Amino acid sequence: MSAVEKPMQDESRHDESWFAARASRGVQGLRAYDPGHDLVAFRRKFGEGLVELGSNENPYGPSPAARMAMLDQLHSLHRYPDPLGLDLKRALAAKHGVDVAQILLGNGSHELLMQLGQVFAGEGDEVVFSRYGFAVFALATQCAGARARVVDALPRTHATMPLGHDLDAIAAAITAATKLVYVANPNNPTGTWFGREALVAFLARIPADVIVVFDEAYAEMADAPDYASALPLLARHSNLVVTRTFSKAYGLAGLRVGYLLGAPGLVAVMERVRESFNVNGPALAACEAVLDDAVHLKWSLERNAAERAWLGEALQQRRLRAFPSQTNFLLVEFGPDTSLVEAALIAQGVILRPMGGYGLADCLRITVGTRDENQRLLDALDRVLA
Numbered sequence: 001m002s003a004v005e006k007p008m009q010d011e012s013r014h015d016e017s018w019f020a021a022r023a024s025r026g027v028q029g030l031r032a033y034d035p036g037h038d039l040v041a042f043r044r045k046f047g048e049g050l051v052e053l054g055s056n057e058n059p060y061g062p063s064p065a066a067r068m069a070m071l072d073q074l075h076s077l078h079r080y081p082d083p084l085g086l087d088l089k090r091a092l093a094a095k096h097g098v099d100v101a102q103i104l105l106g107n108g109s110h111e112l113l114m115q116l117g118q119v120f121a122g123e124g125d126e127v128v129f130s131r132y133g134f135a136v137f138a139l140a141t142q143c144a145g146a147r148a149r150v151v152d153a154l155p156r157t158h159a160t161m162p163l164g165h166d167l168d169a170i171a172a173a174i175t176a177a178t179k180l181v182y183v184a185n186p187n188n189p190t191g192t193w194f195g196r197e198a199l200v201a202f203l204a205r206i207p208a209d210v211i212v213v214f215d216e217a218y219a220e221m222a223d224a225p226d227y228a229s230a231l232p233l234l235a236r237h238s239n240l241v242v243t244r245t246f247s248k249a250y251g252l253a254g255l256r257v258g259y260l261l262g263a264p265g266l267v268a269v270m271e272r273v274r275e276s277f278n279v280n281g282p283a284l285a286a287c288e289a290v291l292d293d294a295v296h297l298k299w300s301l302e303r304n305a306a307e308r309a310w311l312g313e314a315l316q317q318r319r320l321r322a323f324p325s326q327t328n329f330l331l332v333e334f335g336p337d338t339s340l341v342e343a344a345l346i347a348q349g350v351i352l353r354p355m356g357g358y359g360l361a362d363c364l365r366i367t368v369g370t371r372d373e374n375q376r377l378l379d380a381l382d383r384v385l386a
C-alpha cells in the first residue's frame, strides 16, 4: 500500500455520525424529510396497477398550456433562466393585487419555509407551531438551531375542527424569545382550516416583531364559506408572510415552484439567501401558462371538491372516520390495525401515507384521486376489511 493511498482509506471510514458531529448544531439534531414510500420501486412493481394516493398530488395534472410553454423553452436549455423570474412575478402580482417586490419564488414552497427558519430564527430563539402542523415547520426550526414550541392541537372530540390549529393557544405560547410562528391554512396532514374572524383575532394578538407564516399550499382548494386566506391582510400586517405553491391546485408538483408574499423589506432579506436561478426556465414558463388557464383550474378544483365529498361519504359508509378537509386529501382513522391495513393495501398496489411520524399512528392520509382511483382504493379496502 502506498503512502498516498492510506489517508484515502481512513477517510472512507467516516460514517454519518462522524460527519454529523461536524455539522452545525441544528443539523446535528435534524432528520431528513420523510417523503413517504419508495414510489419508483412501486411503479416498477405494479406498473399501471398502482394507485398512488400518498403525496397529495393533483391527479388531473396541469393545464395543457403548461406543456406547450415548456416545449417552447427547450431550445434555450443552455441558457440560465431569468434569475428573478420577473414575468412570473408580474403575473402573480397582478393576480394577488400586490407589488412585484412583495413576491419571492422558491424551488417549491418547502424551500421557502426552510429559508424562513434559516433567516429569522437561530440558536436561543423559539418557533411556535401546532402539533400535527406540516412537517417542514419542525424541520425548518431544527435546521435553524432554534427551539420548537409545539402547541397542542384542538382535541379529536372537538365539535367542528378536530385536530385543527388552536389559534388561541398558539398566540398564548408566544414569548419574548419567539421569532417565528408557522400556521398552515388549510393544514397538512389534518385538512383543517380556519376563517377570517379567527384569523383577524389571531393576528391582533401577535406582537409586531414576531413573523407569522401562513402556509397556504392548499388555499385554492378551500371552498368552505368559513375558510379565509391571509392574503387580504398583508397590507395591514408587515410581519405577515403567505406561502403558496404550484404543486397542488395547479398540478405542477414535478416542476417544484412555490412562492412567498410578504413585505418588500422581508422579501429583500430573504433574497440574500436565495440560491441563484433557483427556479428553472421551463418551470417559470409553465407556471405563467397555468395562471392564464382559469378554466382548467376551475374544472380541476370542482372535480377535487366533488371527489372529496364522494370519497368521504364512501368511507363513512364503511364506518371509517374521515376528518373534515378543505384540501385534496382526507385524514382517516383506521384504529389499532392501521399498519396492517396499510400493508394489505400496499400488497394490492394502493399507496397511502402512514401518519406515525406525525404522532397519528392510527390514521392514514388518503389523497383524493380521480373517480377511478378512488373506486380502486375502496375495492381494495373492502377486500382488506372483509
Ligand SMILES: Cc1ncc(COP(=O)(O)O)c(C=O)c1O
Residues within 6 Å of the ligand: 055, 056, 107, 108, 109, 110, 111, 134, 184, 186, 187, 188, 215, 217, 218, 244, 245, 246, 247, 253, 256, 257, 258
Ligand atoms: C401544507 C404544505 N405546505 C407546503 C408543502 C410543500 O409543497 P411544495 O414544496 O411542493 O411547494 C406541502 C406539500 O405537500 C404541504 O402539504
